Amino acid sequence: MNANPTKVRQYYKFIRFMLKYWNSDIFRQTSDVALNELVDEDSEHEFRQSPEELVEDLKNMGPTYIKLGQLLSTRPDLLPDEYLEALANLQDNVSPVPFEELKQVIEEDLGTKISKAFKTFDEKPIASASIGQVHHAELLSGKPVAVKVQRPGIKKQFIEDLDTLTDMAEMAVKHLEMAKTYALDEVFEELRHILINELDYRKEAQNLKTLGKNLEYFKHLLIPQPVLDYSSSRVITMEFVTGRKITSLSPLRRLGNDFSELVDELVEAYLQQIINDGFAHADPHPGNIKFTEDNKIALIDLGMVARFTPQLQEQLIELLLALSNSNGEQTAATLLKMSEFTEDSDKIRFRKTVSNVIMESENSRAKDLQTGRILIQLNRLAINTQIRLPVEINILGKILLNLDQIVAQLDPEFDLRAAIQKNVHEIMRKKMLNDLKPENFFSMLIESKNLLEHLPERLNRITQNLAENEFKIQIDAIDEKRVTDGFQKVANRITLGLIIAATIIGAAMLMQVPSDFTIFGYPGLAMVFFMLAAIGGIVLSYVIIFRDENLNNKK
Structure with missing residues (x-):
């Protein structure tokens, strides 16, 4: 960790901020949310720090932390409404x-x-x-x-602050189990990548x-x-582009216009970005969406974008269809197919909780802000069950969460899940037609050409090996010889142990038989058997403790 005076001031500033808010009820509410329930937005809470105080603290921390506040302002699943409204002012009122x-x-x-x-x-x-x-x-x-x-000078300041966050995250991961579980170092590395691109x-x-x-x-x-x-x-x-923030639309304008067609087109456009293009506007919060006088939507500020690989796009199609059908089991199965696991991964708990969350939100509407929030909850559940989802799932959750907010402003009764189901099928059809483009066809043709060119040679090699009885199939399974060797060694040990035990018993019985041949005053034959048994026991113990080979390492 760098210890120059500037760095020390940055560490001090960050640690002071974290000490103030770490035990705050604001974040305790977030961490205590039950994973199988949705956040109750109507519940009342009292906090030691006011929304205005949090905003001022972030402003005093500098532009990097203002940017973090902006990201928090688009996450109604994490903070109460009054704090979201206060943080939203950071978007325009710096x-x-x-x-x-x-x-x-x-x-x-x-x-x-x-x-x-x-x-x-x-x-x-x-x-x-x-x-x-x-x-x-x-x-x-x-x-x-x-x-x-x-x-x-903003780039230099951002890099210095990001270096501080990275250092603190690495230290936390080394010493705090929770930081390790949530992979804070990777989170801040991703944040660094996003913000550097945005600069x-x-x-x-x-x-x-x-x-x-x-x-x-x-x-x-x-x-x-x-x-x-x-x-x-x-x-x-x-x-x-002239227009106003989409959240500032007057109730009269919403009543006098039917925005359902506009909302449907917006949803289709975002699904196309995610599923078909693999390139999406990743930050569609209300500050980045303008509503024009002629009832059009302008997407501005594309500093933050998300990219999805072709393989991931296919998996996201399955996920969105499962969500739109309120199929909890299929949702869990799709997420597990995309995940990485450890020995501590609890797949059973994950499947059960995912099904509960999906069923509870089955009849939600746009005004409930459910679709994106559910994905973010599932990502949090995956972390707590030691299952690692792709980072793109959290990005998708954030996109859909912001989209929920915009749709709720234009048409609170809009059924986002039904729209997803309808549009996903249409986009899949377009995607299949797109795959039939000449450039894709020629790529497939080249692969087929390579297969046909090498097919005769490979078939000839296979048939020749079959004719000469040299065809072999290698199966990575249990080594039968090692297993039988192991059983034989156990049997030999048991047999030798029984012989030693019988020798001791026999020697004990011979002790009762008088004899002219004695050793140390005891019958000689009995003492000979005792010594043989003792030597056998010592040798067997030595071999077991010091000389046994580890069967796992034996080739």
């Missing part, structure tokens, strides 16, 4: 950086003065977050754009382009496209 400091970043990265690059540039930010802030501007062509600029706006620009292409056929969805000539690692310029 104090802005003075424009003169940002102006230097923009001109350094774009290689020209702002006045030459933009027709107009509003110095007052329209949004200010922990990593950067957004300004409204116009290109020389008159096209309105949003310019997101990274805070000066490179060039990756976000590419993510916007990829998602825009993947979702171009959805008429109610907008993905603002980047202006690459005006973007860099610290500056990203993109199309300007």
